[in-house]
Amino acid sequence: MAAINSELGxxxxxxxxxxxxxxxxxxxxxxxxxxxxxxxxxxxxxxxxPYSPTEQHPPDRLQGPSAQYRLxxxxxxxxxxxxxxxxxxxxxxxxxxxxxxxxxxxxxIGTVSAYIGGRFDEIMMRVMDIFFxxxxxxxxxxxxxxxxxxxxKTIIAIAVVYTPIFARVARGPVLSVKQMxxxxxxxxxxxxxxxxxxxxxxxxxxxxxxxxxxxxxxxxLLTEAGLSFLGLGTQPPEPSWGVMLSDSQGIxxxxxxxxxxxxxxxxxxxxxxxxLGDGLRDTLxxxxxxxx
Amino acid sequence: MLRxxxxxxxxxxxxLIGVSLLVFIAIRLVPGDAIVTMLGTEAxxxxxxxxAALESYFGLDKPATVQYVTWMGxxxxxxxxFSIRHGKxxxxxxxxxxxxxxxxxxxxxxxxxxxxxxxGTLSAVLHNSFIDLFGRLFALLGLAAPNFLIGTLLIYVLxxxxxxxxxxxxxxxxxxxxxxxxxxxxxxxxxxxFSFSASVMRTTRSxxxxxxxxxxxxxxxxxGLRSRTVITRHALRNAMIPVVTLxxxxxxxxxxxxxxxxQIFALPGLGRLTLNAISQRDYALIQGATxxxxxxxxxxxxxxxxxxxxxxxxISYGSHK
Numbered sequence: 001m002a003a004i005n006s007e008l009g010x011x012x013x014x015x016x017x018x019x020x021x022x023x024x025x026x027x028x029x030x031x032x033x034x035x036x037x038x039x040x041x042x043x044x045x046x047x048x049x050p051y052s053p054t055e056q057h058p059p060d061r062l063q064g065p066s067a068q069y070r071l072x073x074x075x076x077x078x079x080x081x082x083x084x085x086x087x088x089x090x091x092x093x094x095x096x097x098x099x100x101x102x103x104x105x106x107x108x109i110g111t112v113s114a115y116i117g118g119r120f121d122e123i124m125m126r127v128m129d130i131f132f133x134x135x136x137x138x139x140x141x142x143x144x145x146x147x148x149x150x151x152x153k154t155i156i157a158i159a160v161v162y163t164p165i166f167a168r169v170a171r172g173p174v175l176s177v178k179q180m181x182x183x184x185x186x187x188x189x190x191x192x193x194x195x196x197x198x199x200x201x202x203x204x205x206x207x208x209x210x211x212x213x214x215x216x217x218x219x220x221l222l223t224e225a226g227l228s229f230l231g232l233g234t235q236p237p238e239p240s241w242g243v244m245l246s247d248s249q250g251i252x253x254x255x256x257x258x259x260x261x262x263x264x265x266x267x268x269x270x271x272x273x274x275x276l277g278d279g280l281r282d283t284l285x286x287x288x289x290x291x292x
Numbered sequence: 293m294l295r296x297x298x299x300x301x302x303x304x305x306x307x308l309i310g311v312s313l314l315v316f317i318a319i320r321l322v323p324g325d326a327i328v329t330m331l332g333t334e335a336x337x338x339x340x341x342x343x344a345a346l347e348s349y350f351g352l353d354k355p356a357t358v359q360y361v362t363w364m365g366x367x368x369x370x371x372x373x374f375s376i377r378h379g380k381x382x383x384x385x386x387x388x389x390x391x392x393x394x395x396x397x398x399x400x401x402x403x404x405x406x407x408x409x410x411x412g413t414l415s416a417v418l419h420n421s422f423i424d425l426f427g428r429l430f431a432l433l434g435l436a437a438p439n440f441l442i443g444t445l446l447i448y449v450l451x452x453x454x455x456x457x458x459x460x461x462x463x464x465x466x467x468x469x470x471x472x473x474x475x476x477x478x479x480x481x482x483x484x485x486f487s488f489s490a491s492v493m494r495t496t497r498s499x500x501x502x503x504x505x506x507x508x509x510x511x512x513x514x515x516g517l518r519s520r521t522v523i524t525r526h527a528l529r530n531a532m533i534p535v536v537t538l539x540x541x542x543x544x545x546x547x548x549x550x551x552x553x554x555q556i557f558a559l560p561g562l563g564r565l566t567l568n569a570i571s572q573r574d575y576a577l578i579q580g581a582t583x584x585x586x587x588x589x590x591x592x593x594x595x596x597x598x599x600x601x602x603x604x605x606x607i608s609y610g611s612h613k
Contacts, residue, residue, distance in 0.1 A: 126306055126307070126310070127310065129307050129310070130307060130310035130311055130313075130314055131314075133307055133308075133310070133311045133586050133589055133590045134311070134314075134582075134585075134586050134589065135544065135545050135547075135585065135586075135589055136545075137551055137552070138551070138566070138582060138585055138586070141551070141566070141567070141570060142315075142318050142578075142582055143318075144570070145318070145319075145322065145570050145578055146318055146319075146321045146322050148323075218436075222438050225438060225440070226438060226440055226552060229440045229552065230551075230552065230555065230567065231571070232570070232571075242440070245440065245441065245444060246440075248444065249444060249447075249556075252444070252448050253448065253451060253452055256448065259444055259445070259448060263437075263441045263444070263445065266437075266438060266441060267433075267436045267437050267441065268436075270435075270436040270437075270438070271432065271435075271436035274432075274435055274436060275432075
């Protein structure tokens with residue numbers, strides 16, 4: 001009897017999301033990379049770096065990795081490690097705020113549009129289609145043209161690109177959930193619309209949204225680096241991985257570490273969020289898992 | 293079928309109008325007035341009369357709606373404005389640069405499709421083998437490594453180890469010297485196609501894995517067909533449907549999104565033109581080029597949708613209702 005009970009207990013007790021995520025290899029790897037990245041970014045935010053990221057040491061220009069400068073120095077004699085750490089802070093800041101804005105705005109638009117439905121929904125989706133008519137990087141460039149360059153403007157550019165994507169991701173599940181009996185039931189007992197949406201509809205759309213958040217973060221990292229690489233994102237002397245990579249052009253032949261470290265940093269960051277997103281999708285939507 | 297095409301064409305019109313409105317509004321949201329943005333610092337030298345004359349010449353003294361309608365009228369007649377920086381009509385500039393971008397996009401698309409489908413098919417057929425592992429690593433790398441990183445790395449490797457300078461400039465046109473032109477296009481195309489080949493690989497792999505589990509594949513195998521025939525004739529054909537969609541969507545992106553790659557490799561394409569216009573604040577050119585790229589993107593997506601409807605018999609054309 002005890003054995004049956006414990007078995008029953010195991011069957012009904014669903015393991016936590018974290019535990020299920022850790023069980024998938026890609027999810028675990030993604031989680032480890034993301035946690036490391038966030039830790040480094042926090043170090044940069046509180047100022048724990050070997051040197052000041054913008055402090056120049058002219059006599060030590062273009063030095064290779066050494067005991068004094070762990071990852072070498074750049075053209076102005078600035079410590080690469082310190083710049084990489086602060087670069088992580090800047091890129092995470094941009095990615096987090098941009099995704100926070102776009103996921104909130106997008107979810108709101110998608111949910112409300114689908115819940116109201118009819119003509120309103122049709123018009124909203126047509127408006128979203130206009131944004132989808134632009135290749136993402138072009139839309140981001142257009143926003144930068146209007147607002148100018150800089151860290152905070154990059155945030156808005158990324159948010160503008162990603163809001164319609166979140167709207168679409170949120171809309172789908174809401175369309176099917178709002179037909180369900182429990183929503184009809186809630187309506188029939190006189191529940192207010194905002195409460196129905198918040199309590200009954202939204203929780204059912206969370207799974208695809210969580211996955212999308214992780215993928216959006218990886219895309220936001222890429223876009224921040226890309227815009228900065230083009231000189232339109234984070235502005236010097238503030239460090240950004242994209243700026244550092246762009247600065248390495250032309251001198252990477254004599255100082256390859258200028259290119260290798262920021263390049264690796266960008267790749268690992270993007271990979272981390274991508275793997276985490278994949279892991280989350282496998283965990284939250286097991287139907288897709290067998291195809292991977 | 294005709295009715296479906298007509299429906300799709302009509303559905304695209306509001307999107308196109310929306311796109312033009314968005315571009316029109318965006319350029320007018322730029323801080324500072326249009327004369328200053330057009331002439332730059334030289335605008336300060338204008339007298340009040342000259343300024344008024346210019347405003348009336350460009351129709352800037354009229355309400356925004358009138359300006360939009362006039363602009364759209366010009367656009368529909370092929371007049372996208374005049375770039376003061378280049379001293380040329382915007383459309384001429386775009387049409388000069390567009391072939392470079394088209395060639396780049398086309399070569400990267402072909403490269404990516406060949407690499408991606410081969411690797412994806414091998415990965416699926418030899419599921420969980422060493423090749424599968426390699427393919428999956430390749431896909432992971434392709435998704436994580438942005439094209440500006442791949443480009444920078446490629447230039448480094450080529451110049452340091454092979455003595456080739458792929459970003460030396462002096463672009464040679466295809467008609468001038470096809471061999472030299474190919475040498476200049478292939479590395480940027482590989483850079484641009486790398487991440488796309490990764491998504492093609494992933495899509496092919498998962499579609500193949502799904503298709504290979506279907507009953508008709510088992511039937512084909514059990515009636516004694518050679519494994520190669522089953523894979524190429526029966527499985528791959530059906531697995532290609534999502535890849536075709538992907539390729540269509542990607543072609544639009546490649547055409548518009550070649551910005552960074554063209555910049556790194558100093559290719560005089562549409563993306564580089566747009567980027568330079570942004571850094572030089574050449575608003576007439578930004579407006580024209582953005583509109584051109586976006587319309588291109590919409591039209592390509594439409595064409596892909598239509599091809600898709602022809603290729604995939606499961607899509608209904610809405611005429612059976």
